[in-house]
Amino acid sequence: MEQKNALGRRKAAVARVYLSAGTGMIEINDRTLDVFFKEDALRYIVNQPFAVTKTEGQFDVKVTVAGGGIKGQAEAIRLGIARALSDLDREAYRPALKAEGFLTRDAREVERKKPGQPGARARFQFSKR
Template identity: 45%
Template sequence: MPRKKENQYIFAVGRRKTSVARVRLHKGKDQHVINDLPVGQYFPGEEQRKLWTKPFELTKTEGKYFITVKVVGGGKRSQLGAVIHGIARSLVKLDEESFKQTLRKAGLLTRDPRMRERRKVGTGGKARRAKQSPKR
């Protein structure tokens, strides 16, 4: 029985808040896919398209590679941030010397450490809100 040829890819993980994106970077021209949906359907809108294509534009690799992504957790905005982080990390694995400095300057390789602040006891339901005090 003939063995199937394995599709070669570069794997990287991107994170933002509670979202985790597992990114596979494949060589060739194919449709970008996120969670089994075309990327235009998963992240509709021009603003979002500009953001997720930024790593490809900075490294001048658009059209040479395509991505398949599984992303879980968080909201759409943090998932977008995780996907961008994962794409940037996979491009660095592809060619570290030329891409790392470019992507680092653009801030795409830095994991954003900001997380949701925990809710505190006695604050009236929110992290920083103080309970209302009686006037008299």
């Protein structure tokens, strides 16, 4: 099997995912998954596409991720892995991934701060007198 690559984005994070046949090794920015993501919840997010398609331990994943925070990076990697799996075998993997919502890019972004107020939606307290 040749190498499949895909792009995953979430908030400000961008992940380039390279998927190839292997033993289940996940390498992120030249570090293992356990070293890069210390929390179990983030490792779970990254492994969700493999769990849904029942392909744990069948593919090696190499990822370069930049921008955003750790949660956004984990979700960007999840989208990249799901897209690569879908590209690999559309009939087998795509329906399960689509049903879980892993092929949809989460478009929610931080709203910008507006001038003359303390935040995006917050206003300074109004004083009548």
